[in-house]
Every structure is written in structure tokens, then in C-alpha cells.
Amino acid sequence: MLEQSIIQLRGFRNIHDGGKITGFQIPVRLNYYRGIWLSQLRPAQVTVDGHTYTENEICWNIGGNIYTQQELCHRSDVHWNNLDVATLIINKDGGLIPGLHEVEVYYQFSASYLPPRIDLNFFSRPDSRKMVLVR
Amino acid sequence: MLEQSIIQLRGFRNIHDGGKITGFQIPVRLNYYRGIWLSQLRPAQVTVDGHTYTENEICWNIGGNIYTQQELCHRSDVHWNNLDVATLIINKDGGLIPGLHEVEVYYQFSASYLPPRIDLNFFSRPDSRKMVLVR
Amino acid sequence: MTTKTHQEKKPYRGVSLYCYAEELGFTMTMEDCFADMYDMGATGLEILANGHIENYPNPTDEWLENWFSLLKKYEIEPVEYGHWVDSRLVPGQQLSTKDSYDMLVKDIKLASKLGFSVMRTKLGVVDEILTPVPNWQEFIEMALPVAEEYNVKMCPELHQPTPLKSAMVDEYVEFIERTGTKHFGLNIDFGVFQSPEGRLQIPGVDNPPSAPEDMIALLPYTYACHAKFTHMTEDFIDPTHPYDEIIKILIQEKWDGCLLSEYEGGNRSVPGYTSDQLRKQHVMMRRLLGEI
Amino acid sequence: MTTKTHQEKKPYRGVSLYCYAEELGFTMTMEDCFADMYDMGATGLEILANGHIENYPNPTDEWLENWFSLLKKYEIEPVEYGHWVDSRLVPGQQLSTKDSYDMLVKDIKLASKLGFSVMRTKLGVVDEILTPVPNWQEFIEMALPVAEEYNVKMCPELHQPTPLKSAMVDEYVEFIERTGTKHFGLNIDFGVFQSPEGRLQIPGVDNPPSAPEDMIALLPYTYACHAKFTHMTEDFIDPTHPYDEIIKILIQEKWDGCLLSEYEGGNRSVPGYTSDQLRKQHVMMRRLLGEI
Ligand SMILES: [Mn+2]
Numbered sequence A, B: 001m002l003e004q005s006i007i008q009l010r011g012f013r014n015i016h017d018g019g020k021i022t023g024f025q026i027p028v029r030l031n032y033y034r035g036i037w038l039s040q041l042r043p044a045q046v047t048v049d050g051h052t053y054t055e056n057e058i059c060w061n062i063g064g065n066i067y068t069q070q071e072l073c074h075r076s077d078v079h080w081n082n083l084d085v086a087t088l089i090i091n092k093d094g095g096l097i098p099g100l101h102e103v104e105v106y107y108q109f110s111a112s113y114l115p116p117r118i119d120l121n122f123f124s125r126p127d128s129r130k131m132v133l134v135r
Numbered sequence C, D: 001m002t003t004k005t006h007q008e009k010k011p012y013r014g015v016s017l018y019c020y021a022e023e024l025g026f027t028m029t030m031e032d033c034f035a036d037m038y039d040m041g042a043t044g045l046e047i048l049a050n051g052h053i054e055n056y057p058n059p060t061d062e063w064l065e066n067w068f069s070l071l072k073k074y075e076i077e078p079v080e081y082g083h084w085v086d087s088r089l090v091p092g093q094q095l096s097t098k099d100s101y102d103m104l105v106k107d108i109k110l111a112s113k114l115g116f117s118v119m120r121t122k123l124g125v126v127d128e129i130l131t132p133v134p135n136w137q138e139f140i141e142m143a144l145p146v147a148e149e150y151n152v153k154m155c156p157e158l159h160q161p162t163p164l165k166s167a168m169v170d171e172y173v174e175f176i177e178r179t180g181t182k183h184f185g186l187n188i189d190f191g192v193f194q195s196p197e198g199r200l201q202i203p204g205v206d207n208p209p210s211a212p213e214d215m216i217a218l219l220p221y222t223y224a225c226h227a228k229f230t231h232m233t234e235d236f237i238d239p240t241h242p243y244d245e246i247i248k249i250l251i252q253e254k255w256d257g258c259l260l261s262e263y264e265g266g267n268r269s270v271p272g273y274t275s276d277q278l279r280k281q282h283v284m285m286r287r288l289l290g291e292i
């Protein structure tokens, strides 16, 4: 089941590749009552403990497939259902230290049936959460 | 999914038999972290809008089978899982009037690993809820 | 499916799953929503395709099998299929007529496969008063033969701040009359009748309530309605939408479509709150429809 | 399954689904619990049979298939199967030795079928200090050959107010030594070490903490432990259970069983609260186990 927070707890962990940690991941839900096509999604910005990641430092795992942020606007053929959790992937040797982290996530998405003035910002909102990473 | 309240909303309605209403039903969950055998369950008492129903005025629908309250103590072969909702059935011609009702439910159950002094009342607790019946 | 409800030529009751947006997936499953509807005798269903259909637009056979078995178990008729023509699908572009048509066709086929007869077709807009994209007539007209083949009716939603008496609604009606189609129509959202205190405040836009009798001329083209509400009292009254007048007119006009509840009030993420509000609205509707 | 965790002859980490009692079925599915464990690298699982097994005691083939596929997906080893010998099963009677044996056998077979090797065998009690029913040795002894055949270990739980140094625990140890069995043992709940302020208050019963070193004599018979906790600070400290001493002793004694988290603090029905507390405890345990 989903949590109300946009940033979800389940799935927050480092990415283990064999014995090595190659990065970390942050699961997020779509704060919207319906799903969207990936070209409606805009690149996310992630801040962990004051350090900000943007653009090509972040990839999206949606439905088990990985997309770069530059790729999103070209993928009007891929759908992200609002009941499915997506995962933001950040490459970082060694990942995050086990313990408490302040995580902030912001991304926008487009809703064409709203006036252009509020298209991107009516539903989109930033979220932050203090979360424990165990491994 | 379950609601935290012992009295559950989904399933609260009159019992329709063809064009006739023969009674009403109140769904309840087991306020316990495990399931029990029916012989661990004690007869329930139900009060709706100040009128109390007891003993043979109530039947239990557990797992799709109907048990009289007298029968419970003999059914140590039937298990009620705490993640499954049971339904209290009360026969009453015409059922309840569509609208708001004050519903109270109390039943006890036995937990043999607790001191006999608190066996029946450590987990059992009465519950009440104002609920809307539509039909 | 539940054709009995149609025989009397009067409105029947349903629910849009939109109501459960902050519970479905959090504290309720789709089956829980259906069970809730069953308690209310709400036999008509609206879903939002891009969200309620797992793996949309390609549901698995397993999902489809479960879908039909749940409809049968809870005696539910799929009425309205909510979908979008996302005109700003790609940043900086307006969706072409051909691409809009393709998007429509994909949804028409899926709606029909799932058993729906009405589609709530949300068009992209170009301004504050929700004027639809300039090419809407082109791609809708292209899709009419497909809608006919699959036996569904595409219906934009008439929603505040658009009054029922307005150039935009006139344009929809003219399109219907010009084409003579039975596969494009209207969905009236009763929010258009909401009293002034609760209405949307849009800078520079006047947003007065429409009068319930303004529906009358539109009912022949209206294939579903959104029974919008934001608060029901414990006396089963909606203080901000004139349901007594609305339902009186629908009965008088022998309109026999589905009233799909749309709860848009507060506390939607509080478990059980929406269900309680829905039940109160359905007690009200049963009274006004003469069911009790 | 995850045998690597055993090779070093030191404790490994797990979770009892008991922790999620006010979320599982409300705001979490069993798969959500497993996913949470996966994030923690908690590879050992305890379930409570009468509750977590759908249609207990007769799970369907479909449920079993899903069970094994979830274990595999989340790299989880079924460690401890919580079950009960309900001595007051029938009102006014004490469960006979034969009926107690039958109840045990049913659970032994199901535990084994689900892949568990340890059973937390909750016995009925007769008084305030949790003295087990007088016939416990009879039915446990009757069941030993069945436990051997199905390769499971029945373990009553040592829980406050029972001190580790007590006649009751002595009796369990004597039983083990007399029978020489490897299929009956102990589950130590670390709540026995809890500091005085948080302990159960029982009228007329003294309930002093045991000392962590009191475990040493029992560890050869201890097949799982409940890593009980009621509050973790943001500094990853459990202020009321001496985990540094407890884990130091377990490592020193080369005890290689599973530490099954049991959260019994507040806010368990607040979504996410238990997961957060569990994660904090597992960061603490990783530190004390030298994993980080
Ligand atoms: Mn609407």
C-alpha cells in the first residue's frame, strides 16, 4: 500500500551490486489522482542532508525500467500509474551512511485540462521527510 | 483492508432477501494480533439506537458460515483469523431505517497464556460507532 | 447489466472512484470500494482509466478476469470511463489532431473492452475559462465512427466556471446537432449549481451558479452526471448544491442516466470519512428519487 | 536459505510480523512487511500462524505458492513460527493432554510445510507468574518424535515477569536435559532485561530485570530471541534495554540464532511509525554486531 507522504519509506536503501554499494534510491509516489505519461513529467530535484542532486545525477525507475531525466520528455509512450511507486536512483560510490537522513524531493508534472497558468504547479508540490537508511 | 475501529463500516446494511428486508448486519474485526478458535469467543451484545440484542438474537457469519451464539463454545474446530472480518447478523423484519445509527458492539474472547484473572478482558473491549445505513 | 434500474426511466445511483483518491491504494483496495458501493446500492461505476486500471493502457488478462468477477460479485455496471486527451503531452507542443485521435481511439477500445458505455472525455484547455483546444472538433469528429463501432459516447464534462448557458456549451450542442451523432454528448457536473460561497475563485473570471432548469435543454445529450458534493450534514442535507431541484428536474424530464457521486470535500485521507460522506449523500438521493 | 548469515557463528537479524499488528491488514500487506525487511537486510522472519496464514490452519495452494515466491523475492528465511496451545480452548475445561498434543502436531506439520525450523510455543498458564499448565511436559514429550520427524524445535518464550533464574526456567532446562532432546528449547525475550521503569506492573508480583549474563547458561538451548524494544531514540539508542551488553554476550558465546525484532511501543497504528522504529533498531543492531 502507499503512504500519504510523496516520499515513501519502503524502498529507501543503498543500491548493492555484489559486495559494492553503487548509489542509493528514494521511492516516490505520484501526488495525483490519475497516472501520467512520462513526457508530462519534469526532471526531479533531490536534496539529501543539504546536498542537491539534479538533472543527469538522477534516474527514474518506473515499472522496472530505468529512464534518464533527459529521456522523460521523449517517452510519451510510457505510463506511470499513480498507484505505482517509482524510484529515484542516484549513483554515488558507497551510497549513504546507515542512519537518519533528511530527504527532499521535488518534481512537477503537467495537466493539460488546467489553465496553462497553473498547468505545472496545481498538483505538484515539494516533499521532505526524515528517514532512516539501514543498509 | 481493515479499519482500526472494531466495528467496520463496509458491510453495514440491511439483509435483503428478494424484495424483503429480513434483518441487518454489522461487520466487526477481531481486536487481537492473532486469530482464535470459535470456542474462545464469547457471545456478543449489540445495541442499536439504545435497543440491545443478545444471545439467540444474534448470529455470527464467519468465513461465510453462520453460527448461533450458543454454538460458538462447541466449535473449537473453526478458526477466525484476525485479518478477516466477521459479520453479526440480527434478524428483524424490515431491518433498520436508512439513516444514521448509533451502534455498540461488545464481545469477549479468551487468551490462555494470560493469567486467568485477565483471560477474558485483557484484549476485549467494547466499541461504538455512529454509522450511516443506506439500504 | 443492472438493466432493471433503467426500466422506470429515472436516474439511478453510482459512484466515481475519484471519491476514494486518498484512500484507494492507501487504506482501501478496489474491491473495498466496490463493497462500499454495494452497501449503498450504488450500481453505476466511474473509473479514471489512467490510475484505476493496473498497467494502463495494457491491463493483463489476470486483471481483466478479476475486473469482471468483481463487477459481478458486487452487482456493478461500468458506466463511465474517465480519460484525457492530454494536449500538452509533450513540453512546448500542442498535440496534433492525429495524435489526439490516436489517444482517443486507444481509450475507446479499452473502455469498450471493460464494458463501459460512456466516456468522460477530458479535453486540454487553452485559457482560464477552460476553452478547449482549437482542434477539438476535428479529432472528435474523426473518432466518431470508432466510438460508434465500439458503442461508447464521448462526453466532455460541463464544470464550473463554465455556465451551462455559455458559448462553449452552445458549441458542443451545435457539434452534436451538425453531426447528428449519438456518440458524443455531455457530462454535467452538478458543481455548476453550487452556491456562491463554495465556488472556485478565479482571478478575473466571473463564476456564477447556473440554474438547475438550464439542464433541461441539455438532457437529451447528457449521458451521465457527476453528483458533485463537498459536505453532507448529519440530517442528510447538502447545504451548497440544490439537489432537491436538480433531481426533481431529472425525474420530470425522465432522464435515466447515472448520478455518479463525486466527493470533493475535506478529510479525504481520513480513513472512512469519504465512505461516510458518500453514504449520507446516497441516503439523500434515495429520498429525492423516491426510493425510500 | 540465507545460510551465509550463519557461517560466521554470530547472531543475525530478523523481524517478527507481530510488530506490524496495527498496520498489517490496515495500511500494509504482507508483501509490504517483507519489502520493509528487505530494506533493513533483516533476513529472518517470525510469523504468528493464527493470523498471518490466510485460512489457517488450511492455507490454499495459491497462498502457499505466493508465500514461497515472496520469501524468495525478498531473500527471507522463515525462522520462527508463533503458535499457541490454547489450554482454555473450551470454556470451563482444561485442554486434555491428547488434545494439546493434537494441536501441537497440527502446527508442527504446518510450520515445517512453510519452511520454519523454530516454533515459539505459547503454553497456557495457571497463575499470575505465568506458570504453565501442569500437563505441559506430557504433551510436549508426546510431540517430540513428531518435532524430530518434521525437524522443528518447540520453544516456550521466556518473558517478564519470569526471571531467567527461576524455578520455571529450571524446569524447562531439566526437561531438556532429562529427555536429551534437540527439538524443545527456549526463546528468550529481551524484555526480561528491561530497566525497572518500563516493566509490567503486576499486583503482588515482583518483576526485577534479569542480568544479561544470566543468558549464558541458557544459550545452548536457545534457538531464537525476541529483540524486544519499546522506543528507539534518534541517536539509535534503546534507553530501556541493555543491547550493548546483550549482543556482546551473544557474540562472545558464538550464539548464531536470529534476533527477531519485537516492537511493543506506542503509535503502532500510525502509518510508518513502526517501520521507522524498526529501522532505528536495526541500525543499532548492525553497529553492535559489527556489520557497520
Ligand atoms: Mn466532475
Ligand SMILES: [Mn+2]
Pocket (backbone or CB within 6 Å): D157, D159, D189, D226, D228, D262
Ligand atoms: Mn516476545
